Amino acid sequence: MYLAMNNKQLKLADLAKLAGVSTSTVSRALNDNPLIKKETRDKLKQLAKQHNFSLNTAASRLRSQKTNVVAVIINFDSGTEQSINDPFLLKVVGEINLALNKQGLELLLSNSFMAGDDWANYFINSRRADGIIVVGQGKDPANIEAAANAGVPLVVWGDPKTPSNYPIVGSDNFVGGRLATEHLLAGGAKNIVFLGDPGHAEIGERYRGYLAALNTANARSQVVSIDITSRAAYHGINQLLVTQGLCFDGIMACSDMVALGAMKALKERYISIPNDVALVGFDDIAMADISHPSLSSIKQNTQRASVLLVEKLLAQLQGQSAESQVVEIELIYRQSSKG
């Protein structure tokens, strides 16, 4: 048995034997339990590292009834083309991942295909995850509400002003819509088109902000309701130009991707941006800075929001309650609009 292949996977008991202590001591040490003397803890941790030992998460989860996993569901509206490729949503997922990691939590990426409709059952009863972060409210909150009512720790990225019995973190979309519109008005725009789908919760708020700004200025509103994609925006603006000519001098787009689609339609017809039509987007994705002209946009603080989402989820995991919260928003002024 000399030099036998060290094939077998070490378990806690083996490590304990090696160290000459009990399994509980090793378990506590590796979980950094202060009951164990610091010295012993450090020694055992080092032994574990030396032997390339890792706790079996399956066993640990079974015993402790905790997973340290959070499910993140990207919650698309059915009937939209907005997809997993949407740069903004993915940016949010990336930020959430970072925020979770900082708390020692892992991210199980999911979608409705796997999770079905009964999220409480799929994720929580099954001990796949301890809680859920939903990215996007969708048009129908049924699944979210069902999960929240079942007592699932859950937070949502969306419109914080939506009445709900679960915490929603998101930007101040009303103020964002108002800021963008006021900025366009200040630049001299008189006929500002709202480009997007006001039926969507967050976008609805942006739309109301837009209306509020127009009201104050006694200007008229005009909505081009489209699916929230570049392509739909491109076609929407194209069609508007074909049927009604250049009947507007400003566009408040509900997202940067939508704004960029509109921009393409304008540029193809040699409509000058911002002189003939001024344009403001929403989200401040990387492309806003790199488009030509660069795109003025309302910047959403996704990093701050992600930290808040995780904090509020953690609070619920510890039995506390958490409230919806609005994250500040900011106009980034670039070339597509006039100062």
Add this chain to the structure above:
Amino acid sequence: MYLAMNNKQLKLADLAKLAGVSTSTVSRALNDNPLIKKETRDKLKQLAKQHNFSLNTAASRLRSQKTNVVAVIINFDSGTEQSINDPFLLKVVGEINLALNKQGLELLLSNSFMAGDDWANYFINSRRADGIIVVGQGKDPANIEAAANAGVPLVVWGDPKTPSNYPIVGSDNFVGGRLATEHLLAGGAKNIVFLGDPGHAEIGERYRGYLAALNTANARSQVVSIDITSRAAYHGINQLLVTQGLCFDGIMACSDMVALGAMKALKERYISIPNDVALVGFDDIAMADISHPSLSSIKQNTQRASVLLVEKLLAQLQGQSAESQVVEIELIYRQSSKG
């Protein structure tokens, strides 16, 4: 005890009691084991659904030593600004998620922050996941190699021509680089700049394809080596124009984001695209179609690649071996280059 709150989480044994069968029968039925009569299976499955029952994955994983989870690691080069926000990488993750889901596998999203350097230990020994999909080779394959050598089921999205003892799936980058360059040459370009970092494995192949095409045409090469971001591309082209003037009439960009950065620099100086400078990108992200002028690009078939990655991982999980594989590539001709 009438109508007592059905608070307690059902377990397999409870369900078995309700059905009047043994736990093994229920377990088998829910796992669709053909040992159990189809009729019984269906009956038990329905009972489970009725009672909102879900298997405890922790227990099941502990017992069966299988997780049905795949870890996906986004493997950035250190020293690049290319980030979790890169639309192409995220698109790949999205496609992988879909491909995994179709096989009943779940996606644990990870990064080096959580996983550290010893992936075998962190993911596999700990039973967090059954296998690993690495998105991006990075410049240093040490972590990947260590994991592969430890016998971890593992596949990589990257340059399939890199010699390795693990399967790499990726595009035919050499042909992509050649196609793009040939296309620029055919459009009349004589001085084509390669914009990107040839030190990166995939981009190196694209560069070699570019060189091969230039060689055949007896044209001279010129590299602008930059970090793989829009911003770096913008500054790189700007600087080239400042120091050497318009000394080129074509750009082969190593990615669409890079191409869009270059496009901005050109447009700001009123350099006509494609007349003064023709431009081809790589990846065919959504923005390529929506930029103005729209961006010719080499389309990577990420969907096909993702399916292959999952297939090859599955093969390894079943003890079979798998080889690297090249996925076909295609030029998408748009306005930024001449026919």
Add this chain to the structure above:
DNA sequence: CTGAAAGCGCTAACAA
């Protein structure tokens, strides 16, 4: 085709 029973590897209550 179904049941009985053992045990996966860990944590935590209780004991010392």
Add this chain to the structure above:
DNA sequence: TTGTTAGCGCTTTCAG
């Protein structure tokens, strides 16, 4: 500060 021990809920071998 550490050890002993029971048991988390499932799957699977073996027996029928």
